[in-house]
Amino acid sequence: MEASARKVAAITFRTLSLFLPCVMVFILFFSSVELISCAFLFTLNKSEYASRMAEAMTAPERLVSR
Secondary structure, eight states: OHHHHHHHHHHHHHHHHHHHHHHHHHHHHHHHHHHHHHHHHHHSOHHHHHHHHHHHSOHHHHHHHO
């Protein structure tokens, strides 16, 4: 019984050691993409952001906002 428990522990450890680096790369990639998008949004000027929002509005929304 003890030998089979050691085999399971060894297989589990090996699986985790192969799997965890892939997960870490995945997490780092998406966190860097998130940081870049947040930095872009924070660097937009208010007027530039407002003009982009006005361009994105449809005609009925423009009439309501006036």
